[in-house]
Amino acid sequence: MRVLVLGGDGYLGWPTALHLSDKGHEVAVLDNFARRQYDVELEAESLVPIEDLATRIDAWQEVSGKKIISYIGDLLDAEFLYNAVREFAPDSIVHYAEQSSAPYSMIDREHAVYTQNNNVVGNLNLLYAIAEINPDIHLVKLGTMGEYGTPNIDIEEGWLEVEHNGRTDRMLYPKKPGSYYHLSKVHDSHNIEFACRIWDLRATDLNQGVVYGQETPQTTLDPRLATRFDYDGVFGTVLNRFVIQAVLGQPLTVYGKGGQTRGLIDIRDTVECIRLAVENPAERGEFRVFNQLTATMSVSEIADLVAEAFPGPVQIEHLDNPRVEQPEHHYNVKHTGLVGLGLKPHLLSDTLIESMFDIVGANKHRVNIDRMLPQVSWRGAIKS
Template sequence: MRILVLGGDGYLGWPTALHLSDCGHEVAVADNCARRGYDHELGVDSLVPIESMQVRVDAWREVSGRSIEWYFGDLVDAGFTTEMIREFRPDTIVHFGEQRAAPYSMIDRAHAVYTQHNNVVGTLNVLFAIREVDPEIHLVKLGTMGEYGTPNIDIEEGWLDVEHNGRRDRVLFPKKPGSFYHLSKVHDSHNIEFACRVWGLRATDLNQGVVYGQETAQTVRDARLATRFDYDAVFGTVLNRFVIQAVLGHPLTVYGSGSQTRGLIDVRDTVECIRLASESPAVAGEFRVFNQMTESLSVAEIAKVVAGAFEGSASVEQLDNPRVEQAEHYYNVRHTGLVELGLQPHLLSETLIESLFRVAQRYRDRVDVAAMRPSVDWRAPSSPVRVRDDSAAQG
């Protein structure tokens, strides 16, 4: 199968491309390297050093004997997007190519506008390119569990059967996103469903939980193949932050009460979910939704797992929550589709013991402690976040 990975330079895009290539698929990646630009703008770096795309591609060829083609360009450029797809002629397009951080989208007006323009327009260009080049291409799009928010009912896999005034229908599950970034993903989902319904395209929307982990079976084969490890308050995840704080002997910073519950997934399961979805495509006209997560934990429970797995001692510091979110809420998610396709999930505690502490310990000298403190306030449209050059967020 020929698979084009959009956003192939990113935290998930790169290990996904390696995993698919290692499984025998012909893979190409596309990226404009904007994620590296966000680091420069915010004055932070991945905990684990990462190589340039050319070095990565060359290293994979040396290690595996397999080639990955790569395209440099922006999905907002419709001409580039269409010609790339026409040239590579993929069977499947895996779409990671978006600005992915909720805090980044909440810094100020410019960052909110950039996030929605970049994400929504880029995805629209991909849909139009598929329609023009080959409507049989299967789009595997990375969504987010954050599209749903925290409703007071069970979260189904994308769709909801409703009865109203004696009549029944099947509708997309109601969305209650918590940031301008999550809103952009909702817009994507509606646009993709529309394209499937009207044009007969085929798509799988993967509403993914919080991803943790930094190593896969492919990335550990050579240091040049490493993917990112983000821990800062804008792009980092709560789990990565807790791990680094434990290693440094600092308190684990919990926002608010810590009762906020989220779905989680290991990076090794993420790349496998992409393979499973790609090799078992949706049918023509189908907008298929999988909730891509393996377990649910509250922030306080995550802190407890980290503290329990760490050989030293770890205390907790509660901070005012900079986000606008429910502290106490119901959270029950259906996530059976990918398991039915063959996913065998890893558990959070396993990954902590095997990988995360070891990686954090190895690169502890690269930690910028100040970068872990919350700097973006959802209630303040112009947050005093550390930014090197505001203009970089608009281009």
């Protein structure tokens, strides 16, 4: 298949492009390098050095003999996007090209507006490009488990059978997002479902949990193929922060009591989920939803796991939670769709032991400690 990966220079987009290319697909990547500009703005770089896109593409061709095509531009530029889709003529489009940080979206009004405009309008331009150029293109869109929030009922895979006043219907699962970033993803999902229903498009929405890990079988073939390792208080994930703190001999900083529970997934499973979705496309007119996670753990459980896995003493420290979220909650997520397609998940403990401590140890001199603690408060931009 011909697959166009939007956001193909990013943390997940780049290893996804490599994985798909390695599995025999013809791949192109599209990116505007906004993620690299966020590093400049926030004065926080990837822990692991990453090469520019051209160097990465050349390195992949040297290592694999396979070519990846690149398009440099912005989804908000509809003419550019239409031209790229026409020229490459993909069978599937994998859409990662969005501002992906909840804290970034909550910095202030400007960042909230930017996030919503960038994500929602870019996604709308993409839907129109598919509808007008080739409605048979399969859209594989990266959503987030954060769309659902933490309801007091089990979370189904995208859809919910409802009985009300003696009548039944199948409708999109109710959403209760926790940031303006997550809200943008909810808007995306509703817009995609509408396009499938009205224009007969085909789409798979992957509501992904928190991704951990930094290596895939392809990125380890050459240092120039490495992907990002974010740890700062805006784009970093809790697991990355804990691993770095353990290696540096600092306390693991748990926000609040640590009862917040989230879905988790290994980066190797993320790229495999994309492959499975691409190779098993949704039907025309179908808005298919998979919950893309392989485990659920509370923040405290993640801290305990890191402390147990690290070969040395580790302390755990509790901080005031900068987010507005339930400290403890019900969290039971259905996630059978991707397993049904053949996903064989990796275990979190395996990833920690095999690679993450070593990766951090080799790059600990690059840590900016000042950027590790919370930088954004959910209520900080609003004057009381």
